[in-house]
Amino acid sequence: MAYLDANATTVCSPGVAAAVRSVLASGPVNPSSIHGYGARAREALEQARDDVCALIRGAFPEAVIFNSGGTEGNNAVLRGLTAATILTSNVEHPSVSAPASANGKHITVPVDTFGLLDQEALRNLLPLDGLLVTSIQWANSETGVVQPIHEIIETIRRVRPDAFIHVDAAQAIGRIPIEMSGIDALTCSGHKLHGPPGTGILVFGDPDEDRLSPLILGGGQERRHRSGTQNVAGAAGLGTAFKERAQGFEDAISVMKQMRDTFETAVCEKFQDASAHGARSPRVPNTSNIHFPGVEGIALVGRLDQEGVYCSVGAACSSGRPEPSQVLLAMGCSETEAFQSVRFSFSIMNTIDEALRAAEIVARVARELQ
Known part of the structure; x- marks a missing residue:
């Protein structure tokens, strides 16, 4: 047997499975509780944030928001700035292209025959005023083509220094070096990197980022960006997956x-x-x-x-x-x-x-x- 579909999902590593089991066997795990069990849950959650940052250069632990995966993270960004124009490439994952299209003000930039973004077209298509969110994938899920993200960011910033820049790194994380420089929000999933299914992260460039309206309202968990009791076991598994890849x-x-x-x-x-x-x-x-x-x-x-x-x-x-x-x-x-x-x-x-x-x-x- 040869499983050659890792871009769809991967098997949890033994270390990840052990981390998840350890949390589940440790007793009640609600980080919002004020007693000892809650303190231990918070400790596990904060350790997971630190572990995530081992693989993402320039990321702050307090800027790491745990969620259910890349689709949720992408929607949180693209639906979080109301009345904004959204600019994407024409080869984005459906979890980016669908909410961008639903927004009503969606600009698509073509790629060339090599799968790389046409940066001259990008310069010509950037709107000169109004709220702007750009969302460009770091690597394509179907071809594996890697965009020159930091060059693209420089192009955008020269024309629109105020743009909110989002990068979908679901297929790039753990496969190429990731650096947060110039990025306002980065999203990815755990299950592409031997982490647990149903886990993901939204990482802000600024820990105090407050421009996005939250997608999920409630108790204000995850610095009010993602309400709901956190999946501590999933976060621990995701953090372990990131730490393992960073180490090797x-x-x-x-x-x-x-x-x-x-x-x-x-x-x-x-x-x-x-x-x-x-x-x-x-x-x-x-x-x-x-x-x-x-x-x-x-x-x-x-x-x-x-x-x-x-x-x-x-x-x-x-x-x-x-x-x-x-x-x-x-x-x-x-x-x-x-x-x-x-x-x-x-x-x-x-x-x-x-x-x-x-x-x-x-x-x-x-x-x-x-």
């Missing part, structure tokens, strides 16, 4: 890149005319989106499932319906090419032997379907 960051990046490159090279050698989308652009080290001419991607994924190789045709949050990838269309692919493409994404729990065996199976099954 360089090794993890190297291992994932070796597996991805070995797999991608082998598949493209064994299947004539196969090619990887975005291969000429900077990419996160674990992701390969391969075009198989003459092969229906959905059929290939189905056959590979039977062979014990698990992959996908796009973002898991939207791949349940048979539509061509909007990301690949934005990069200039035809509908046919988009339908003939499959995403493979590795984690540190894969091995090089798995990558080689999977490449053999993928190429063989693709040839059978061609």
Whole structure:
């Protein structure tokens, strides 16, 4: 078996599972309680904030807001500034593009054929007045293409120094270095990095950030940004996942890149005319989106499932319906090419032997379907 769908979700690491069990077995855990159990819950929560900051350079523990995941965090930002114009790329995850479109004042900036944001178009499309929120992904979930985020921020700040800049880092966290410089809000999920499902963070550049109206009202937890009793066990697990990756960051990046490159090279050698989308652009080290001419991607994924190789045709949050990838269309692919493409994404729990065996199976099954 080879699970090659880490961009959809990952398995909790043993350390993460142990951290979650430890909190659940420790007794009542409500950080708002004033007795000893509450104090221990608060201590666990604050330790988790510290652990998160080990992986995000320039982040303050008091600026880390725990939530249920990237979708909630993205909505909290994009629905938090009423009457604002929202500017995004045209390859954002649905949890960004949907609330941005629902806002009514939504500007989209195109990417080029390499999947990189067209910065000349960005300069021309930036509105010169009014409230402005920009939301650009750090890495694409389907192709792995990495945007030059800090260059983009400089471009935005030169024209609109007052813009509220949000970055969706769900696919970047733990795969490339993350630095908060110039970012007003950063969001990501725990389950992309061997953390617990249903966990995530919203990290503000300024711990005293007060421009966003909260998405959830109630008791004022999480510095009044996200009311509701905190998921201490989930936060502890997420913090552990971040700490583990921070401690072994360089090794993890190297291992994932070796597996991805070995797999991608082998598949493209064994299947004539196969090619990887975005291969000429900077990419996160674990992701390969391969075009198989003459092969229906959905059929290939189905056959590979039977062979014990698990992959996908796009973002898991939207791949349940048979539509061509909007990301690949934005990069200039035809509908046919988009339908003939499959995403493979590795984690540190894969091995090089798995990558080689999977490449053999993928190429063989693709040839059978061609």
